[in-house]
Amino acid sequence: MNTLHRIAGPSTQPAGLVRKSALAVALATCFWGASAQTTPAAPAQAQATASDAGEIVNSALNAPLFYQLLLGELNVRAGEPGTGYSFILDAARKQRDPLLYRRAVEVALQARSGEAALAAARAWSQEIPGSSEANRFVLQILLALNRVNETGPVLQSILKDVSAAERNDTINAVPQTFSRVTDKAQAAAVVREALGPYLKQPAHAAAAFTSVGRMYLAQDQLPEALVSARLGHTAEPASPFPALLALELMERGEQAAEPIVHQQLAASSIATSADTAVALAYARILLDTQRNQEARAQLEKLTTRQPDQAEPWLLLGSLQLQENALPAAAASLEKYMALARQAGDERSARGLTQSYLMMAQIAEKRQDFAAANAWLDRIENADDVMAAQIRRASLLARQGRMAQARALLRSQPERRPDDARLKLVAEAQLLRDFKAWREAYEVYGEAVARFPDVADLRYDQAMMAEKAGKPADMEVLLRALIAAKPDFHHAYNALGYSLAERNVRLPEAKKLIEKAVELAPGDAYIQDSLGWVEFRLGNTARALDILQAAYGKRPDPEIAAHLGEVLWSQGQREQALKIWREGLLLSADNETLQTTLKRLRVKP
Structure with a gap:
């Protein structure tokens, strides 16, 4: 369980701290109102304890103390939280009662008095040494007050007092606990010092190094985070924690983290939920x-x-x-649907919608339009109706009823502010799918007129202008987009690539693409454009280096087309054929790849 996050709610009350005074519980229930609802289990637990033991537990409250608490709560109710806080905190000190200390903290927080809340939490921690709940309150309040430099000893106490079985979960929660701190370097220094002893303990080293790595990651210090992931993995090769950090690094472009994932998957039995999370996250990255x-x-x-x-x-x-692979896909989705229906949770409901859409797509590919519509009929969630109707429109278009398909999309109600834009984008995408470039260009124009501040719409309109045989219009649109959004790297890349593809104004094309590289240095598609313009300029060796790096980063059929052509031009025919075959496996109908093979009269 995540100890650092167990601060409020019924599950936060440690069993040893359950109040043994039935009268105190009754007092809390009667006078604490909504706040008392955060610990609804306490009365039941107290009664169960007394009943199980066969004993009557008398209250430790005397009449003056009872009256003091009553005055405290009445003052809180009357809008005098400061006075009420003083009464309740004084009673907590006299009784050394964790419930009363907690109530004092709550009153102070409700009154937005962080210092008073901190004073109560610290008094609680000092009066009841070893109280993990008190220390968690102190830590969270210090962080809320941005007094990070004072959190180290408190964090150390929390880690020391938690059970060994829960310690790794607590360690893993540390980066999230410190995530809102503005001074990331100071937070990292505090966490590193607090976790120092656990870096050397075999049972906790993997989790500790992972949390240290995440603190580096929060500062965008990827090399240091990678070192931490490697050290954690070395300490415990089967641990999922360093592997999950490695996956985060991969998503940030740190490919050197991938061996950690490979080795963890090999060392683990994929028996725990964390192991499954590693394998699933890795599969998603591979798909992306x-x-x-x-x-x-x-x-x-x-x-x-x-x-x-x-x-x-x-x-x-x-x-x-x-x-x-339609039969295999249908079998996998049928298996998923059976399991998801058993689960019955919200996540499974969303997954079922996805599976219905995919089953409809499978039926559409098989030309079984009735079955496709039947799958779409199963979608009931209003938020998913648009996706279903987009698929229905595709079914109509495949039957030669494009006008009806477009009318279906236009007729959809606009339940949310974004629905009007989504309807136009869906219609334009449908037209693109059927290579109706001119009509798609016109629909994007309508979308831009209605939503002029959405850069992606202007970019898509420019792309359709080129497809519709309007390169001059495309250039005007892209230059206007660059003027409006100078950091929109896709516009520089698209214009530069278009010039390179048409083999015109190549120096200008290179300058545009280099600007795109400057804005998005890790984008493999922009690297592909740069490699292609270098090839057009006759810089074959440099083009080859750039394209090989881009293809290694992201195997893509269009990059494969360009890389294969450069290899072919250099006489490396077998290597070119190999790359083209890989590209065809990725997408057999990719337009750029098919055009390249046809132009070079090659059949890989």
Whole structure:
């Protein structure tokens, strides 16, 4: 359990701190109102304890103390929280009662008096040494007051007092606890010092190094975070904690973290939820980077080891559908739906909607339009109706009823402010899917007129202008977008690539693409554009280096087309054919790749 986050609510009351005075509980219930509702289990627990023991537990309150608490609560109710706080805190000190200390803290927080809350929490911690709840209140209040330099000893006490079984969860919660601190360097220094002893303990080193790494990550210090992940993995190779940090680093472009993930997956049995999280997150990253074959291998391994886990089946079905393996995709999705229906939670409900949409797509690909509509009929959530109607429009278009498809999308009600834009984008995308470039260009123009501040719409309109045979219009639109949003790197890249593709104004094209690289240095598609313009300029060796790096970062059919052509021009025919075959496996109908092969008269 996550100890640092157990600050409020019924589950936060440690069993040893349950009030043994039935009268005190009754007092809290009668006079604390809504605040008393945060510990509803206390009366029941007190009664159960007394009943089980067969004893009557008398109150430790005397009449003056009872009256003092009554005055305190009445003052709070009357809008005098300061006076009420003083009465309650004094009673807590006299009784050494954690419930009363907690109430004093709550009154101070409700009155927005952080210093008073801190004073009560510290008094609680001093009067009842070893109270983890008191220390957690002190820590959170110090962080809220931005007194980070004072949190170290408190954090150390929390880590020391928590049970060994819960300590790793507590350590893992530390970065989140400090996440809102503005001075990230100071927070990292405090956390490193507090975790120092646990870096050397085999049972806790992996979690401790991971939390230290996350503190580095919060400062964008990726190399230091990577070192921490490696040290944590070395301490415990099967631990999922360093691997999860490594996945975060991969998402930030740190590819050197990937071996940690490989090694953790090899060392673990994928038996725990954390192990499953590593495998699933890794599969998603592989899918995002179009490393589909590796993603499929991970998902197939995961579904074999844990066939009762629903989510891997959904991801596997999605990938199989993308690869047009329709029978396998349908089987995976059927398995997912059976498991998701058993779960019955909100996450599963969203997954079921996705699976219905994919099953409809499978039926559409099989030309079984009635079955496709039947799957869409299962979608009942209003928030998902638009997705279902987009799929219905696709079904109509595939039957040659494009006008009806467009009318269906236009007729959808606009339940949310964004729905009007989504309807136009869906219509334009439908037209793009059917290569109706001119009509798509016009719909994007309508969208831009209604939503002129949405840069993505202006960019998409420019892309359709090029497809519709209007390169001059595309250039005007992109230059206007650059003037309005000078940091919109896609516009520089698109204009530069268009010039390079048409083999015109190449120096200007290179300058534009280099600006895009400056704005987004890690984007493989922009690197592809730079490699392509270098090739057009005759700088073949440099083009080859850039394209190989881009393809290594993101295997993509369009990058494969360009890299293969550069290799082909250099006489490296076998290597070119290999790259093109890989590109065809990624997307057999990619327009750029097919155009390249046709122009060069090559059949890989």
